[in-house]
Amino acid sequence: MTDQTHEIPTVCCEPGEWRQTLERVRGEGFDFFDFLTAVDQTDADERPGFDVVVHLYDMTPGALCETFVQTRVADGATLASCTPLWSGAAWHERETYEMFGIGFDGYSEAGSGKLRKLLLPDGFDGNPLRKSFVLVARASKPWPGAKEPGGGGTDGAKPARAPRRRLQPPGVPDESWGPR
Structure with missing residues (x-):
């Protein structure tokens, strides 16, 4: 091919x-x-x-x-x-x-002349496909991406070293941004 x-x-x-x-x-x-x-x-x-x-x-x-x-x-x-x-x-x-x-x-849809909401609920603030848009779900929940070393093992092995700092997903601001 x-x-x-x-x-x-x-x-x-x-x-x-x-x-x-x-x-x-x-x-x-x-x-x-x-x-x-x-x-x-x-x-x-x-x-x-x-x-x-x-x-x-x-x-x-x-x-x-x-x-x-x-x-x-x-x-x-x-x-x-x-x-x-x-x-x-x-x-x-x-x-x-x-x-x-x-x-x-000059938008015209059945004579309305106004752009109405299409997909997002009323009261939604922001434009979700902009790069500057922060995903609130990622800011309020811990990032599930990477597992911490030594976390949750029940095999009786020796304890692992201290866990690494928690990883944040792209687009989530640091702790100084505000409450989570």
Whole structure:
């Protein structure tokens, strides 16, 4: 079996050109919307922010092909909504808003014009797919990852050396952060 990899062509644009670029690509035949999502790049050395990506297909018989349209938005910035071009983008924009905090100007879903909660409960504070989001469950419960040496053995062997310091999972702040 041969290992084949292929790269999907990507159209990159500035946030101010987002809607015009999507309209142009749609006019070129990429009229099937697959998904919209974001990638947290806030730790990037140059232009930190969020990469917003749309995956589109050209479903013309005999010429099936796909492309990505991508832009990087700064933290707190918004993008033009693509729901007027693809109504199926409404769910994806709501999810991206809820998980990353990226707003979409001109969003329209059944005339509401407002991004509503999609997956998280009312009163939930934060955007869980941001790298800066601290997992509270990991901060309030001990990390189950690594077992301490000599812990829990009942084989009657000699006692092990003193246990190592407790390991913390990635994203959990140190003790000075507050109560657990």
